[in-house]
Amino acid sequence: MKKINILFLLLLAEAISFSSCTKDFEDGLNYNGFNNGNEGTGGVVQSGTFKATVGGQSFVANTSSAIVTNDFVLIAGIRTSNKDLIQITLPSNKVGTYNWANSKDQGDKFVLSYGSVDSENPFISASNEVAEFFGVTNYTDTAIVTITAVDKTKKTISGTFQFTGFRDIGDDKTETKVITNGSFTNIPYTENAPVIESDGFLKAKIDGVDFVQDKIDVAAVSSSGTYPYYSIVGVKDGERDNSILIGVSKSYAVGTYQASSAILNGGGDGPVNVANSSCILDDLIYTTESGSLTITSKTATKIEGTFNFVVSNFTTGKKKTISGSFGINTEDL
Known part of the structure; x- marks a missing residue:
């Protein structure tokens, strides 16, 4: 028989942590035509x-x-x-x-x-x-x-x-x-799905409003023409078209760094600077304009920090502020 691999998701109801918001129910979903056995409990829903x-x-x-x-x-x-x-x-x-x-x-x-x-x-x-x-x-x-x-x-x-x-x-x-x-x-x-945070965490706000992602991807990026850096991507509703990216240089020590690009400065031996952010919202791409990133803690296996960037869309000129904190596990990257 051919082998089949199964991902068996265990919902441990007493211990699971929920932290991702979802959209409202569609009209007509609500249905109250049943007795839930909770009369006389002051509106408190008992275990089903x-x-x-x-x-x-x-x-x-x-x-x-x-x-x-x-x-x-x-x-x-x-x-x-x-x-x-x-x-x-x-x-x-x-x-x-x-x-x-x-x-x-x-x-x-x-x-x-x-x-x-x-x-x-x-x-x-x-x-x-x-x-x-x-x-x-x-x-x-x-x-x-x-x-x-x-x-x-x-x-x-x-x-x-x-x-x-x-x-x-x-x-x-x-x-x-x-x-x-x-x-x-x-x-x-x-109504909240558990966030997948095996690679770390990303807590961000866009213009002061929480951006609640349901998945976090962390990767080490090293390619010709760019400085080596860690990419931290938070994805909302499972769509890359609704996401935030934070880039942080692999070489950074504890300290504060001004916004900079991952692209090498003329391909020379200039300083290794990668501190940036971008996001995709409503089919518009916003890239770094200004801001800074602070590394608050760094060990051989983990980096934590905060960030505050202004990003803008080249076509429309619209600007947004992205701020928050992150922590990534770098041991296997």
């Missing part, structure tokens, strides 16, 4: 219920949570006594039914899985065609997820689900697990 039948046995999560953004929905239930988890990821936040037939074009956002929180080999759902491609035998797709209600006021989500998952057990063999009678009722959700 997440349950299913897994391989013929009852599964009742004692910890559950959800993320509902403009681009995807993630719902997870964890049974801490057994250290097992069911995760549901959907490509839309709209009330309705999802299956492989109508979600195959966004398969990376249609993820149904069951497994141990300690294992990287969960049972995952796939279409019959994908299962056949990977050589899975005796497999029938049963995936159906229905979002029945989303309450924007109380920030809860409800629905039902079922699916069949498979996993590789070695020697070109697989095993399956059938999940039925699944339901998630009044699960509290956040």
Whole structure:
């Protein structure tokens, strides 16, 4: 059987940190036609219920949570006594039914899985065609997820689900697990997606307003005609067309440095200066005009600092101020 690598996202509801804002829900998403069981609680939403039948046995999560953004929905239930988890990821936040037939074009956002929180080999759902491609035998797709209600006021989500998952057990063999009678009722959700900050952090403001990115990319740039520098890019809503870049020379020690370009001054042996910023907003590119960057701490593996730049768009003449702080891990760069 062909090998398949699975990225199993574990939503640990008691520990996960949310720090990225998302867009408002589309008109018509709110649906309040259900009883969430919280009457008499002063409007405080109580923990919802997440349950299913897994391989013929009852599964009742004692910890559950959800993320509902403009681009995807993630719902997870964890049974801490057994250290097992069911995760549901959907490509839309709209009330309705999802299956492989109508979600195959966004398969990376249609993820149904069951497994141990300690294992990287969960049972995952796939279409019959994908299962056949990977050589899975005796497999029938049963995936159906229905979002029945989303309450924007109380920030809860409800629905039902079922699916069949498979996993590789070695020697070109697989095993399956059938999940039925699944339901998630009044699960509290956040509208914030977790920021991916494995390479460090970037906290920035544009004209005094927080720029809340959902991904950070850090790279060491060395090429002909430029000084070696670290590139720190914060991307919002997963689009490079909505991003901020900070450039900082690899040679900088603790101190303050005025805005400068990564381009070599005439290709000579001039000072190594890279302290700049740029951003892309509303299809306009803004590049460094003035400002400075300060390295507050530098070790063999980490650099931290602050910045304050004025950037401008060459065509329109519009200017913006970019300010904030950063910290990057440089050990593997």
